[in-house]
Amino acid sequence: MSIRVYNTLTRTKEEFQTIAPGKVGIYLCGPTVYKESHIGHMVGPVIFDTIKRYLAYNRFEVTWVVNITDVDDKLIAQSQQRGIPMSQVATEMTMDYCANLMALGVDQITHMPKATEHIKEIIEFIQRLIEKDYAYESAGDVFFDVRKDSEYGKLSNRRPEEQAGMGGEAASKKRAPGDFALWKEAKPSEPAWQSPWGPGRPGWHIECSAMSHKVLGNSFDIHGGGLDLIFPHHENEVAQSECCHDVPMARYWMHNGLLRSGEAGKVGGRATAEENTADGLEHTATEKMSRSKGAGGLRGLIDRQGGERIRFFLLRTHYRSTIVFSEDRVAEAGGALEKFYLFFERYQRVTGQSFYLDPNHSSNASQRLRDHDGSYTGDSELRENVCELKSEFLRKMDDDFNTGAAMSDLFQLLTALNKFADENRLEDKQPADEPLEAFCQGVETLRELAHLLGLFVTPPVRAVGESDQEATNALVNLLINLRSEARTNKNFDTADQIRDSLGDIGIILEDRQGSTEWRTQ
RNA sequence: GGCGCCGUGGCCAAGUGGCUAAGGCAGAGGAUUGCAAAUCCUUUAUCCCCGGUUCGAAUCCGGGCGGCGCCUCCA
Numbered sequence: 001m002s003i004r005v006y007n008t009l010t011r012t013k014e015e016f017q018t019i020a021p022g023k024v025g026i027y028l029c030g031p032t033v034y035k036e037s038h039i040g041h042m043v044g045p046v047i048f049d050t051i052k053r054y055l056a057y058n059r060f061e062v063t064w065v066v067n068i069t070d071v072d073d074k075l076i077a078q079s080q081q082r083g084i085p086m087s088q089v090a091t092e093m094t095m096d097y098c099a100n101l102m103a104l105g106v107d108q109i110t111h112m113p114k115a116t117e118h119i120k121e122i123i124e125f126i127q128r129l130i131e132k133d134y135a136y137e138s139a140g141d142v143f144f145d146v147r148k149d150s151e152y153g154k155l156s157n158r159r160p161e162e163q164a165g166m167g168g169e170a171a172s173k174k175r176a177p178g179d180f181a182l183w184k185e186a187k188p189s190e191p192a193w194q195s196p197w198g199p200g201r202p203g204w205h206i207e208c209s210a211m212s213h214k215v216l217g218n219s220f221d222i223h224g225g226g227l228d229l230i231f232p233h234h235e236n237e238v239a240q241s242e243c244c245h246d247v248p249m250a251r252y253w254m255h256n257g258l259l260r261s262g263e264a265g266k267v268g269g270r271a272t273a274e275e276n277t278a279d280g281l282e283h284t285a286t287e288k289m290s291r292s293k294g295a296g297g298l299r300g301l302i303d304r305q306g307g308e309r310i311r312f313f314l315l316r317t318h319y320r321s322t323i324v325f326s327e328d329r330v331a332e333a334g335g336a337l338e339k340f341y342l343f344f345e346r347y348q349r350v351t352g353q354s355f356y357l358d359p360n361h362s363s364n365a366s367q368r369l370r371d372h373d374g375s376y377t378g379d380s381e382l383r384e385n386v387c388e389l390k391s392e393f394l395r396k397m398d399d400d401f402n403t404g405a406a407m408s409d410l411f412q413l414l415t416a417l418n419k420f421a422d423e424n425r426l427e428d429k430q431p432a433d434e435p436l437e438a439f440c441q442g443v444e445t446l447r448e449l450a451h452l453l454g455l456f457v458t459p460p461v462r463a464v465g466e467s468d469q470e471a472t473n474a475l476v477n478l479l480i481n482l483r484s485e486a487r488t489n490k491n492f493d494t495a496d497q498i499r500d501s502l503g504d505i506g507i508i509l510e511d512r513q514g515s516t517e518w519r520t521q
Numbered sequence: 522g523g524c525g526c527c528g529u530g531g532c533c534a535a536g537u538g539g540c541u542a543a544g545g546c547a548g549a550g551g552a553u554u555g556c557a558a559a560u561c562c563u564u565u566a567u568c569c570c571c572g573g574u575u576c577g578a579a580u581c582c583g584g585g586c587g588g589c590g591c592c593u594c595c596a
Contacts, residue, residue: 227590258595329532342559392543402536406535412544496556
């Protein structure tokens with residue numbers, strides 16, 4: 001039983017072996033906090049949050065670092081444009097980023113170091129590179145000399161000499177066009193820190209090398225980020241770090257696929273299939289999500305769809321694949337979650353306990369360990385089925401964290417449990433003890449596996465406010481009572497009219513034994 | 522030009538050499554229900570095209586067509 005991960009460096013799946021036994025260090029490149037984050041920024045955090053949960057489940061002690069880059073040309077531009085200090089822009093956007101992470105259930109991050117709080121380490125790092133002759137000062141700037149690094153290009157598989165169009169505005173200060181800035185001289189109006197080369201600020205890549213070194217050491221296990229960071233960001237990071245420390249920076253380089261926009265121009269307006277297929281072929285122009293292309297509105301998306309839907313949408317596809325994003329797609333995918341929510345209500349009807357608040361398990365279920373001593377006793381068809389689905393789920397997760405494939409077992413588990421509840425009439429007043437226990441154990445497994453994906457940890461956030469809900473509650477119950485009376489009198493026309501009218505405004509009634517329940521949508 | 526990815530049922534999406542090609546959504550039929558809802562059961566695949574390797578390929582190789590990414594800021 002071993003975990004395999006795809007390594008960008010070798011372009012193969014490799015067996016996962018940690019540097020220190022039982023411990024894992026992960027560094028994920030976080031955002032440059034100059035604007036509100038968009039949906040694309042959530043892909044890496046969500047998959048690595050899941051990876052951390054899974055590694056912890058496999059008895060690893062995991063340290064997961066996500067950096068905040070809070071000094072950068074774009075941040076300076078923002079602060080000047082808005083007329084506020086750069087640090088204020090950074091603080092606002094960092095809070096926005098963290099709020100979005102929380103909404104998507106990303107709560108496993110161990111450290112979030114900021115670049116501006118590590119200027120000293122950054123300067124020391126650069127000094128070391130200069131001493132070792134891998135970097136040079138040039139008129140207030142410091143550059144990394146790519147020609148000194150014989151391994152430069154190994155991650156992205158490209159040779160600097162073959163690159164066209166490199167150099168940028170600082171080209172005249174460089175020895176070679178592929179050289180990149182470690183330290184940038186400050187212009188008069190720009191924020192600056194004192195350094196041996198005069199006032200300035202760090203270049204883009206150096207903060208990650210310095211901070212990962214500080215928190216995780218010379219070598220750590222996993223370095224992650226979006227595919228678009230392979231070049232130049234990660235290529236430059238490896239170059240800096242390995243020239244500085246003379247050991248491999250990271251064992252496994254993991255890169256998540258990017259999101260592409262699949263907006264058909266009908267977001268928010270329930271586009272019907274009939275409308276779209278009128279001309280037979282509708283080629284939706286899709287393009288990569290990026291802030292420069294106007295992707296945005298993550299907060300609104302979260303408000304409308306809920307974080308869990310978005311998380312589910314992202315984990316449905318393998319993390320290295322491109323995902324075509326649109327709100328319609330999120331909404332559509334999220335419909336599948338309803339089946340689980342309805343089941344959790346069923347679970348509550350059967351056991352009288354909330355799926356979420358079970359005092360015995362809720363708080364610890366996500367900390368369950370693999371191969372724990374399960375309380376699975378006796379044998380039955382359900383138990384066998386559950387065990388098999390669980391091992392299938394784990395087998396798929398072992399194979400490069402194949403969350404999309406693993407989800408199918410979650411759905412099959414759900415179906416098995418529903419079927420079992422049907423067949424054993426668990427919603428009757430007095431269900432037999434033995435089947436009830438088997439059922440609860442099955443639910444326990446469902447919870448255990450779902451929590452590995454970060455799903456169903458907390459109740460879904462509904463859009464309705466608290467007080468609204470109370471009023472709605474009272475009102476609907478009133479109508480239910482009226483309808484119930486009509487039904488008792490065999491006045492089904494009236495009963496149906498009430499139910500249909502409620503259905504028209506989005507309230508669904510469900511008749512159970514002796515009572516009627518309702519839900520929205 | 523250099524490096525790289527993708528093309529699986531109406532839609533989304535696993536599977537990368539060998540049982541009847543997962544699962545979800547949508548649709549259809551059935552069970553259940555006073556009628557519904559929920560739930561369960563049943564049901565839909567020339568795996569982009571052509572050639573090759575092989576006893577055997579969606580899966581490997583070559584070619585073609587189509588879509589996309591990076592090489593400039595980007596998760």
